[in-house]
Amino acid sequence: MGDYLKNTAALGYQLYVHDSEGNDLFYGGDFRKFDLSHRIRDSVLAGSEYHGIAELPHKPFVASYFENRLSNTVGISVKAGSERYALFLRHDTRLQFDELQIFFVLMFAFTVLFSIPYFLISTRYLVQPIIRLTEATKRIIQGDFNLRLPTNRRDEIGQLATHFQKMAVQLESSDKSKKEFVANVSHEIHSPLASIQGFADSLLSEDLDKDQIRHYATIIGQETRQLAALSRQLLLLSTLDNGREAVEKVAYPLQPQLRRTLQLLEWQLAEKEIAVRMMIPGKTLIHGDEVLLMQVWSNLLTNAVKYIPKGRSIDIRASREEGYCQVVISDTGDGIREDRLPLLFDRFYRGDTARKRGDGSTGLGLSIVQKIVHLHGGLIEVESEGGVGTIFRISIPD
Numbered sequence: 475m476g477d478y479l480k481n482t483a484a485l486g487y488q489l490y491v492h493d494s495e496g497n498d499l500f501y502g503g504d505f506r507k508f509d510l511s512h513r514i515r516d517s518v519l520a521g522s523e524y525h526g527i528a529e530l531p532h533k534p535f536v537a538s539y540f541e542n543r544l545s546n547t548v549g550i551s552v553k554a555g556s557e558r559y560a561l562f563l564r565h566d567t568r569l570q571f572d573e574l575q576i577f578f579v580l581m582f583a584f585t586v587l588f589s590i591p592y593f594l595i596s597t598r599y600l601v602q603p604i605i606r607l608t609e610a611t612k613r614i615i616q617g618d619f620n621l622r623l624p625t626n627r628r629d630e631i632g633q634l635a636t637h638f639q640k641m642a643v644q645l646e647s648s649d650k651s652k653k654e655f656v657a658n659v660s661h662e663i664h665s666p667l668a669s670i671q672g673f674a675d676s677l678l679s680e681d682l683d684k685d686q687i688r689h690y691a692t693i694i695g696q697e698t699r700q701l702a703a704l705s706r707q708l709l710l711l712s713t714l715d716n717g718r719e720a721v722e723k724v725a726y727p728l729q730p731q732l733r734r735t736l737q738l739l740e741w742q743l744a745e746k747e748i749a750v751r752m753m754i755p756g757k758t759l760i761h762g763d764e765v766l767l768m769q770v771w772s773n774l775l776t777n778a779v780k781y782i783p784k785g786r787s788i789d790i791r792a793s794r795e796e797g798y799c800q801v802v803i804s805d806t807g808d809g810i811r812e813d814r815l816p817l818l819f820d821r822f823y824r825g826d827t828a829r830k831r832g833d834g835s836t837g838l839g840l841s842i843v844q845k846i847v848h849l850h851g852g853l854i855e856v857e858s859e860g861g862v863g864t865i866f867r868i869s870i871p872d
Contacts (some may be wrong), residue, residue, distance in 0.1 A: 475554045486569045490544060490562040491552075494519060503566045507543035510562065514549065514641035524549030528563065540567050540768035603631045607638060617621040655821060655850045659708065666697035704838075710769070711821075711838060714845045721763045722848050728792055728799065729754045732766065735771045758792050760799045761872045766846045772804050773839040774866055782807030784864075797872050798852075806867040810858040817854060819844040 476499075480487055483502030491499040492515045510526075518524050526545045547562040584793035603623075610621045619642045673690040676682070682690075730754075736743070738749060743750060760767065778788050788805040793800050810818065821841045847854045851871050858864040 482563075485568075486566050487563050488542075488566045489546075490547070491521060492560040492562075494558060503542075503568060505542060505544045507545070510547075513602065514545075515560050518549040518562070519558060521551045521558075524562070525553075526562075536596075542567070546872075553745040559771055562743065600631070603627070603635065607635065610638065610642070614642060614645060617649070619643070619649070663701065663704070666700050667698045670694050677825045707853070708838070709840055711845065714766075714842070714849060721766065723762050723850070725761045727756070727762055728758045728760045728801070729756055731768060732790060733767065735775055738772070739775055739779055742798055746782075746784045747778060748785070750790070751787065752790040754790065754792040758788065758794065759798065760801075760869050760870055762850050763846075767870070770843050770846050771803075772870065773843050776802065777839060778805045778807070778864075788862075795869070798869045799872070801868045801870075802865060803868075804863060806863040809860040809862055810856075810864055811860070812858070815856060815858060 479491065479499075479501045485487055488503050488505060489501040490505070490510075491501075514524055524547070526547050526549070530541060530546045547564040549560060549562040552559045552561045592697065600720075606623060610623060613619075613621065621639055621642050623639050626632065627635070673694050675686060677690050732752060732754065736752070743749075774790070782788075782805045786804075787803045789802075791802045791804075793802075820842050821838055844854055847868055847870070853869045855867045856864065857867070
């Protein structure tokens with residue numbers, strides 16, 4: 475029996491044997507606590523069963539199955555020949571943990587072995603695009619907008635790269651527009667200043683007659699007015715570029731405002747014998763900034779009067795659409811070439827050969843018109859046909 479119990483203990487059990495003479499025998503690992511009462515041992519020796527593993531109460535963070543104590547065993551009565559014994563046994567959890575420890579060490583080793591290359595590859599896959607985005611940011615700061623980013627990826631980094639590249643394109647366009655604007659402003663200011671300086675120096679000559687003095691003074695006055703008009707329109711554009719806080723919308727009748735605009739142009743209309751037909755119901759209301767919209771009608775009608783031939787006509791109509799007030803200003807001029815229509819609202823653009831700097835035009839009028847309409851949340855469209863005329867269609871929401 476002793477050899478059998480030794481072999482059983484070698485399989486991973488802890489055993490305790492108690493006989494009727496009070497002898498105690500242990501096989502396998504030692505128990506930490508010998509807390510089995512005499513009553514339980516005598517009961518098992520008499521033929522009862524003991525289920526200490528099932529009856530042992532649980533403790534926080536410790537499962538009762540792993541408690542290495544003699545009371546945490548299963549007891550049965552065993553008869554060997556004429557002798558009866560009480561046998562108490564349990565699994566030796568330390569042996570199981572030793573096997574698990576080897577298993578976990580191997581798992582950890584394999585995990586480290588395979589995770590390091592995976593981590594390096596993943597790091598390169600994730601970090602490299604971010605490094606490229608960082609470098610692209612530095613290039614944008616230096617003014618270089620020609621970027622090539624991993625936009626073909628379908629994850630969040632690919633979306634970020636796509637949006638980043640779109641932002642770079644917009645920044646490049648904005649930077650280009652700003653540079654062109656500064657160059658145009660410099661040119662527009664330099665030309666009249668050069669004329670003023672040249673003719674002012676000429677006035678200092680003592681051999682000028684009165685007609686020449688009057689002619690030079692007239693040119694200086696024209697160039698001065700040109701500079702004043704340019705500065706006013708640049709100031710207005712700057713104010714409009716600040717945003718919607720410059721717009722104070724109210725509902726007011728449209729017809730009286732357009733009549734006042736035509737009254738300001740009355741002498742130009744009479745001089746060029748231009749007929750004006752206005753078909754606007756008296757109760758038509760428009761919702762917007764009265765001062766800014768006055769600038770819209772004034773710029774559009776001034777352009778029409780200035781650039782259509784003598785004896786032609788201008789037609790002004792207004793109607794209510796779904797949530798919009800639409801104003802249509804059309805003329806019977808020579809029209810605008812189709813390839814020039816997309817550039818019509820560009821700042822300082824003068825596509826018509828008739829639009830020379832000397833006629834008082836700054837090339838900012840239609841840019842101001844478009845900016846005011848957009849600040850109102852509206853839309854401006856232009857149609858033109860050679861030999862037929864031009865139509866401007868403005869829609870202002872309520």
